Amino acid sequence: MTDRITLCRPDDWHLHLRDGAMLAAVARHSAGFGRAIIMPNLVPPVVTGAQAAAYRDRILAALPDAAALQPQMTLYLTDTTDPADVVAAFRSGIIRAVKLYPAGATTNSASGVTDFDRIQPVLDAMAEAGVTLCVHGEVTDQAVDIFDREAVFIDRVLEPLRRRTPGLRVVMEHITTAEGVAYVRSGSDLAGTITTHHLVINRNAILAGGIRPHYYCLPVAKRESHRLALRDAATSGEARFFLGTDSAPHPDSAKLQPCGCAGCFTAPNTMPILAHVFEDEGALDRLEAFTSLNGAAFYRLPPNEDRITLVKRDTPATYPVQIKAGDEAVTVFDPGFPLFWHQED
Numbered sequence: 001m002t003d004r005i006t007l008c009r010p011d012d013w014h015l016h017l018r019d020g021a022m023l024a025a026v027a028r029h030s031a032g033f034g035r036a037i038i039m040p041n042l043v044p045p046v047v048t049g050a051q052a053a054a055y056r057d058r059i060l061a062a063l064p065d066a067a068a069l070q071p072q073m074t075l076y077l078t079d080t081t082d083p084a085d086v087v088a089a090f091r092s093g094i095i096r097a098v099k100l101y102p103a104g105a106t107t108n109s110a111s112g113v114t115d116f117d118r119i120q121p122v123l124d125a126m127a128e129a130g131v132t133l134c135v136h137g138e139v140t141d142q143a144v145d146i147f148d149r150e151a152v153f154i155d156r157v158l159e160p161l162r163r164r165t166p167g168l169r170v171v172m173e174h175i176t177t178a179e180g181v182a183y184v185r186s187g188s189d190l191a192g193t194i195t196t197h198h199l200v201i202n203r204n205a206i207l208a209g210g211i212r213p214h215y216y217c218l219p220v221a222k223r224e225s226h227r228l229a230l231r232d233a234a235t236s237g238e239a240r241f242f243l244g245t246d247s248a249p250h251p252d253s254a255k256l257q258p259c260g261c262a263g264c265f266t267a268p269n270t271m272p273i274l275a276h277v278f279e280d281e282g283a284l285d286r287l288e289a290f291t292s293l294n295g296a297a298f299y300r301l302p303p304n305e306d307r308i309t310l311v312k313r314d315t316p317a318t319y320p321v322q323i324k325a326g327d328e329a330v331t332v333f334d335p336g337f338p339l340f341w342h343q344e345d
């Protein structure tokens with residue numbers, strides 16, 4: 001039995017670190033990753049290169065001295081984003097990618113894109129300069145069932161957008177469906193991130209036996225057949241699929257509401273959970289591709305040079321049920337099984 005594995009240091013290609021007291025509380029929980037794509041959905045959002053540079057400085061100040069993490073900044077695409085600012089921020093190394101939120105699709109997406117015609121000049125400039133577009137892929141049409149919004153987005157929005165913009169490199173973020181997996185497999189210049197939690201839960205976790213707000217995120221977890229498709233993709237070793245935890249901390253006071261907000265906070269226990277999932281699937285030898293190689297290759301970066309070690313012990317890893325962020329508590333994702341894999345420092 002394998003009870004010890006070493007990997008190139010993993011990267012997290014979709015991470016929410018927030019700002020202020022929340023940033024101060026959560027940053028150290030992602031400090032063991034190498035690179036992380038930092039999502040720009042702050043309030044107000046990160047829309048210019050100058051704002052991204054200032055946010056990166058706040059993140060670096062919040063990280064422990066020994067942190068491995070190198071924040072990879074993104075800009076929040078709006079109807080009025082300036083193509084020249086995007087290209088300049090990319091060429092000067094301030095940003096790694098641009099994030100597309102359809103307006104109203106998810107947390108802090110009110111300033112997102114309302115009119116796809118208006119962003120075409122930015123998309124063309126990005127295709128030309130080689131800037132990756134990270135996409136929250138859900139339609140916002142209230143007439144579309146929430147469990148279908150990802151699949152409908154592919155047909156109505158993403159495929160037409162990619163056809164209009166040859167050469168644009170696209171990451172479909174946090175895919176949750178078999179349709180998302182199939183679509184990512186089908187095209188060129190296309191990849192998909194998969195979260196930790198969508199490999200573990202299906203929609204029963206949110207709704208069966210009572211409403212469980214800590215399992216509510218967007219895109220919402222789908223039925224079991226979709227979770228199995230995601231596990232197949234993540235453990236396949238295929239270069240198009242890689243880890244983006246979408247670790248999305250919210251205060252419990254905002255989640256435990258009649259209208260609770262979306263997001264699972266998985267940063268503290270992601271690697272032990274993933275080792276468990278990959279071992280379950282007989283794919284521990286492909287964990288490194290998913291966490292440490294495929295994403296870097298898509299972003300045209302070398303793998304991290306140093307390594308981490310995961311050890312399987314007889315006693316489960318302990319991690320806090322909640323962490324403190326200022327006066328607030330933030331609940332850590334509970335995978336529902338004990339974690340025998342531990343990450344060594």
Ligand SMILES: NC(=O)N[C@@H](CC(=O)O)C(=O)O
Pocket residue numbers: 016041106107108136216217218219246248249262263264
């Ligand atoms: N995934 C989530 O449920 N929430 C994210 C936003 C997002 O990634 O869509 C957040 O910022 O809280």
Ligand SMILES: [Zn+2]
Pocket residue numbers: 106136173174218219
């Ligand atoms: Zn999203």
Ligand SMILES: [Zn+2]
Pocket residue numbers: 014015016039246248
């Ligand atoms: Zn996210």
